[in-house]
Amino acid sequence: MSKLLDTIEIETAPNPTVSIIWMHGLGADGNDFVPMVRELELTGMPSIRFVFPHAPMQPVTINNGYVMRAWYDVSLADLEGNSRRADEKGVRASQTAIGSLIEREIARGMASENIVLAGFSQGGAVALQTGLRWPQRLAGIMALSTYVPLAESLPQEAAAGNAKTPIFMAHGTHDPVVPYAMGSGSRELLGKMGYTVEWHDYPMQHAVCLEEVRDISAWLRKTICASPRI
Numbered sequence: 428m429s430k431l432l433d434t435i436e437i438e439t440a441p442n443p444t445v446s447i448i449w450m451h452g453l454g455a456d457g458n459d460f461v462p463m464v465r466e467l468e469l470t471g472m473p474s475i476r477f478v479f480p481h482a483p484m485q486p487v488t489i490n491n492g493y494v495m496r497a498w499y500d501v502s503l504a505d506l507e508g509n510s511r512r513a514d515e516k517g518v519r520a521s522q523t524a525i526g527s528l529i530e531r532e533i534a535r536g537m538a539s540e541n542i543v544l545a546g547f548s549q550g551g552a553v554a555l556q557t558g559l560r561w562p563q564r565l566a567g568i569m570a571l572s573t574y575v576p577l578a579e580s581l582p583q584e585a586a587a588g589n590a591k592t593p594i595f596m597a598h599g600t601h602d603p604v605v606p607y608a609m610g611s612g613s614r615e616l617l618g619k620m621g622y623t624v625e626w627h628d629y630p631m632q633h634a635v636c637l638e639e640v641r642d643i644s645a646w647l648r649k650t651i652c653a654s655p656r657i
Contacts, residue, residue: 431524431527431528431531432480432481432482432483432524432525432527433457433480433481434457434478434479434480434481434528435457435461435478435479435481436476436477436478436479437461437464437476437477437479438474438475438476438477439464439469439472439474439475439476440474440475441474442474443473443474443475443476443537444473444474444537444538444541445472445474445475445476445537445541445542445543445566445651446475446476446477446532446537446541446542446543447475447476447477447478447543447545447647448478448480448525448528448529448532448542448543448544449463449477449478449479449545449546449550450480450482450498450525450544450545450546450547450549450550450551450553450554451479451481451482451496451546451547451550452546452547452549452550452551452572453487453495453496453497453498453548453549454487454490454495454496454497455496456481456482456496457479457480457481458479459479459547460479460547461477461479463635463640464477466640467640467644467647468644469644469647469648472647472648472651472652473651475651476532476537478528478532480524480528481496482496482497482498482521482549482550483496483497483524484496485500485517486500487500487501488500488501488502488503489501489502489503497517497549498517498518498521498549498552498553499513499514499516499517499518499520499521499549499552499553499576500514500517501514502514513552513576513577515577518552518553518556518576518577519556519577521553521557522553522556522557522560525544525553525554525557526557526561529542529544529557529561529565533563539561539564539565540563540564540565540566541566541651542565542566543565543566543567543568543569543647543650543651544557544558544565544567544568544569545568545569545570545571546569546570546571546573547571547572547573547635548571548572548573548604548605548633549573550573551569551571551572551573551574552570552573552574552575552576553576554568554569554570554573555568555570555573555574555575555576555594555613556575556576556577558589558592559575559581559584559585559586559589559622560581560584560585560586560589561586561588561589562586562588563588564588564589564592565589565592566592566650566651567592567593567594567595567646567647567650568589568592568594568595569594569595569596569643569646569647570594570595570596570597570613571596571597571598571635571639571643572597572598572599572602572604572605572610572633572634572635573596573598573605573610573613574605574609574610574612574613575613575616578613578616581616581620582620585620590621590622591623592622592623593623593646593650593653594617594622594623594624594625595624595625595627595642595643595646595650596610596613596614596617596624596625596626596627597626597627597628597629597639597642597643598610598611598628598629599628599629599630599631599632599633599634599636600628600629600630600631601630601631601632602631602632602633603632603633604632604633605633607628610628611626611628614626625646627639627642
């Protein structure tokens with residue numbers, strides 16, 4: 428196994444029975460969504476371990492090769508139209524890295540079906556890439572302001588174990604970074620493949636808004652409480 432990603436961990440109470448692995452967006456780091464733990468107001472819920480990994484440092488082509496935290500590279504060619512191509516090598520490397528974090532949670536006694544993958548933008552793409560292909564049932568997948576990467580290979584690589592896993596997707600209708608059509612198109616793709624997708628959109632750009640935080644909280648409560656292993 429390759430070296431595990433560095434992470435920030437927050438446990439809402441001792442002896443957590445749920446893990447949420449939450450990936451940040453391009454150029455941010457694991458600290459980006461740490462404040463969300465309090466904002467979600469998950470009082471009364473089972474103890475949750477939030478795991479916020481830091482993406483690797485790597486040059487990003489669209490930013491003149493500047494080295495920053497990124498789950499995969501982005502070039503100008505990748506940004507054309509509403510059906511972006513993703514850096515396959517980088518996406519799959521991040522899939523492997525997040526898979527290693529899932530395995531660590533399982534090794535620490537966490538049931539696979541009590542693990543949620545979450546992410547924003549690039550992090551959300553990696554959450555979908557990893558979760559839909561993970562062989563064991565997960566509790567849920569949350570993908571914010573993002574899209575399904577490597578969509579052409581998903582029908583062949585999708586894991587039967589997560590065919591019924593609930594998915595939460597949310598997008599800003601004025602998003603200039605990941606166009607709304609990319610997110611809604613991914614939702615339509617997943618729906619046609621039989622996945623259960625809870626979709627929300629908001630009059631915002633590439634961001635997270637208060638109404639979205641409330642919707643995420645409600646979805647997490649519903650998803651976590653539905654697990655038979657809590």
